[in-house]
Amino acid sequence: MAFEKLVFEKIDHETVVDTVVRQIEDLIVTGVLKEGTKLPPERELAETMDVSRQKIREALKRLEDQNLLRVRHGEGSYIAALTGTALSPAMIDLYARHQSAFYDYLEYRREQEGFAAALASERATKVDRDIILDTLEKLELAQKNRDSKASKEQDIKFHSVIVDASHNSTLIHTMASIYELTKRGIFYNRDYLHTIDGSGEKLLQQHKDIGMAIVEGRAEDAQIAARTHIDFVEKSFRAGHEGSKREALAKKRQALIGS
Template sequence: MIFRKIQHNRTADAVVDQVEELILQGVLRPGERLPSERELAKKVDVSRPILRNALKTLEERGLLATRHGGGTYVADVIGTVFSEAVVELVRRHPPAIADYLEYRREIERTTARFAANRATEADREIIRDLFEAMEKAHEQEDFAEEAELDVEFHQAIGESAHNIVLLHTLRSCYRLLADGVFYNRAQLYRYPGSRERLLEQHRAIYDAVMRADAQAAADAAVAHIDYVEQVVHEVARTGTWNHVSEMRLEQRIDQKQEDSKRRRTARRPTEEVPTP
């Protein structure tokens, strides 16, 4: 149970403090629905009027959102590290991908090291469940599921680092990744041999965190991003090659059609002009 009974000072402020802490620590994620008013009041052991005042305060602070007839949800408190205008700039200028991967290389290194040193048994259980699900998706050749679990796995490592600023920064970055702003994860998993390599790299990170080997975890995270950078580059280069090759092929087809048309015209008998 993530909500705990308030033992003393059963006020709206006490409820607000508890919910804010759960959001700050990443226990309550954006989009997650809170229990019903009756159930939540029982969980934290306050009256429903007090709870309503607390929820109203949290909503005014932009931490909760109420959907008409649909309950109360954690608001999108993360957002993105970039404005929409910058996101669109990145989409139109792919070289920014290199900077993103350079940034992720360093932040993933730190995150993995912290996670290896700080992960609790509960953290390890979450990471274990995700990695086993990733292995299952790999066996079933479910590209989409494997790509989704990839992001979830890295988020779980980030949560295990137990650094609030790092946690929310990572979540914001992973959201952009999930939206395909930097590169297409499905293409990454379809690249020849990449699924096996990526699973091996995730296993290396997983094993290092599980045995609390901070240096091995950091090294595994760096090796993983290095490989992702290599594949993204190869996919982009191959895509350019394919585009150019297709244009050449199209040009050759057009040229052949033109040549054939000219030959047919040349073979056509000329009409005799009557002499006067």
């Protein structure tokens, strides 16, 4: 058999629609297009990709049939829900009632975020590093202005952009679901950490340690810093929980003494 027949395979000619679909699918898989992202109008997509609006329309219809897009009439096309929720509503309520489950959640985050930070140190592009530094600046500004809402938003964004910088599609999508729960304040209240930390300077410094280690390409330091941060969160909540129990017992003793 001839050499070329052993080494090379026939190439199927993709249609224009197939090419458009594959490009959008690639952007979804890699986490560039995230759940809820609105796509540009058909006309803009057609101009950007240099294809007809009819082909764009066909591609979007195929993606919608695959449940990757949701079309809102009169509004546009949006990336559909990709990962669902990490836990069912019933399980979330169960977590709220069982303290040990909360620490399991932190344990999971500790390992995944340490892994993500190490990967980001090795894989982050200049754009990724710029985004991390910009997010750190906004987090520090929110801290300086004592803006708890902006501080919470930038905190979650900081962890998210690190995961994005890992360039691991599985991490990107699974952690997006976890961060969505954190964003909704289901697992813990970030403001509570500030009452333990005082000014919040410890938390800010921990984020800086993680970010700078990644930007400077220090994978081991980044992993350690990420894990140390979650360890601090766990230790703080354990201390707070124990303190609340002691306070409740003290009040009961006080009530008995006063009776």
